[in-house]
Amino acid sequence: MDSIKAIKGVKDILPEETPRWRFIEDAVKRWALCYGYQEIRIPIFEFTALFARSIGSATDIVEKEMYTFPDRDGTSLTLRPEGTAGTVRAFIEHNRAADPLPQKYFYLGPMFRHERPQAGRLRQFHQFGVESFGTSDPRADIEVIALLWRLLSDLALPDLTLEINSLGTSGDRTAYKPILLAFLSQHKSLLCENCRRRMNTNPLRVLDCKVPGCQAATESAPKLTDHLSSEARTHFDQVLAGLLALGIPYTLNPRLVRGLDYYCFTSFEITSTHLGAQNAVGAGGRYDGLVETLGGPSIPAVGFAIGLERVSLMLPNTSSSLRNNCLYYVAAFGEKGTALGLVLLDELRRAGLSAQSDYRATTLKAHLRQADRSKCRYAIFLGDDEAVRGSIILRDLE
Numbered sequence: 102m103d104s105i106k107a108i109k110g111v112k113d114i115l116p117e118e119t120p121r122w123r124f125i126e127d128a129v130k131r132w133a134l135c136y137g138y139q140e141i142r143i144p145i146f147e148f149t150a151l152f153a154r155s156i157g158s159a160t161d162i163v164e165k166e167m168y169t170f171p172d173r174d175g176t177s178l179t180l181r182p183e184g185t186a187g188t189v190r191a192f193i194e195h196n197r198a199a200d201p202l203p204q205k206y207f208y209l210g211p212m213f214r215h216e217r218p219q220a221g222r223l224r225q226f227h228q229f230g231v232e233s234f235g236t237s238d239p240r241a242d243i244e245v246i247a248l249l250w251r252l253l254s255d256l257a258l259p260d261l262t263l264e265i266n267s268l269g270t271s272g273d274r275t276a277y278k279p280i281l282l283a284f285l286s287q288h289k290s291l292l293c294e295n296c297r298r299r300m301n302t303n304p305l306r307v308l309d310c311k312v313p314g315c316q317a318a319t320e321s322a323p324k325l326t327d328h329l330s331s332e333a334r335t336h337f338d339q340v341l342a343g344l345l346a347l348g349i350p351y352t353l354n355p356r357l358v359r360g361l362d363y364y365c366f367t368s369f370e371i372t373s374t375h376l377g378a379q380n381a382v383g384a385g386g387r388y389d390g391l392v393e394t395l396g397g398p399s400i401p402a403v404g405f406a407i408g409l410e411r412v413s414l415m416l417p418n419t420s421s422s423l424r425n426n427c428l429y430y431v432a433a434f435g436e437k438g439t440a441l442g443l444v445l446l447d448e449l450r451r452a453g454l455s456a457q458s459d460y461r462a463t464t465l466k467a468h469l470r471q472a473d474r475s476k477c478r479y480a481i482f483l484g485d486d487e488a489v490r491g492s493i494i495l496r497d498l499e
């Protein structure tokens with residue numbers, strides 16, 4: 102019979118890789134808690150309207166990447182493509198704004214986007230993200246960027262660059278769009294088909310296009326940062342000054358507009374040259390209007406999300422916690438030894454000491470082979486002689 106395969110772009114994480122994943126997950130949780138963020142667990146699927154309204158209809162995610170399907174009654178549902186929309190929905194639904202602000206959340210889990218699968222780009226992938234609700238103070242922006250930077254540095258990821266930009270207020274963007282559009286119209290023939298289409302619906306996205314022709318064409322485009330209001334300019338300068346004070350290096354990138362519509366003011370991305378084409382490890386920014394857009398009160402917020410597959414691809418292989426091995430291999434043989442071995446295994450485990458055995462092995466030789474394969478630190482030999490004497494033989498396998 103034909104075997105059934107996993108869906109394209111949806112990967113199994115096998116036991117050899119799970120220690121690596123636990124290591125990453127433990128690190129991100131530890132860092133988030135250290136900065137005062139608390140875990141929230143939001144659903145895997147939501148009403149489609151939530152993502153359409155928050156992420157924006159003229160974005161790659163909503164236009165072509167969402168897994169959307171009708172529920173049995175016909176209601177349109179979507180597998181979450183990101184975590185901010187659900188977190189904000191929960192924040193509003195549970196009336197969290199009535200509790201003292203600021204409130205800081207983190208989440209961790211699978212996201213779903215219909216993309217062309219390749220290294221570092223999957224259809225089911227994992228994100229860790231944080232959201233800080235309740236203040237537009239630039240120190241909140243600095244805090245989330247610092248958390249992101251310290252965390253990735255702690256994981257010893259190589260060659261990281263923090264790119265940062267300001268998207269200004271919505272008024273700044275409204276004033277800037279015709280300026281950009283005038284420029285784009287002059288260079289329309291150089292743009293890709295996608296950009297020619299979206300320059301009228303969402304001209305900022307053209308700056309973000311990865312097609313080399315579009316990047317070259319928009320090289321000398323007018324910069325949003327040259328058209329910021331004094332409010333946005335001051336905010337941005339304070340964020341940059343804070344990063345400088347913390348010793349976090351950054352590169353200004355006036356083209357960094359991000360693929361989601363809800364961002365304003367600070368926008369940032371961390372990239373690495375080690376990731377090839379999929380060079381973004383994580384990204385985020387401020388989204389002061391989103392809570393209100395989703396039907397809540399006007400509450401400013403800032404956050405980021407990182408892709409854990411890309412973190413895993415970059416994680417150095419050195420840490421000992423990336424291994425999975427048991428401490429003891431119990432080699433029990435002979436009639437009495439085998440009976441006692443069963444009890445010994447149970448006692449070790451109850452004492453919190455990891456232990457394993459191969460129940461198929463009946464000879465010392467077979468056990469030795471298995472002990473070696475198991476990569477346990479110690480082997481315990483327990484045959485009939487030992488059982489009679491009430492002793493064991495302990496061997497350090499290293």
Ligand code: ATP
Nearest residue numbers: 216221222223226360381382383384406407408411
């Ligand atoms: P990209 O430019 O790589 O498509 P994005 O702008 O769509 O990224 P975000 O929505 O900001 O990404 O998500 C934050 C992070 O999540 C990314 O920096 C990346 O590490 C990760 N990510 C996004 N999409 C995928 C995917 N399909 N597979 C694996 N990781 C992903």
Ligand code: MG
Nearest residue numbers: 161162216360
């Ligand atoms: Mg994308």
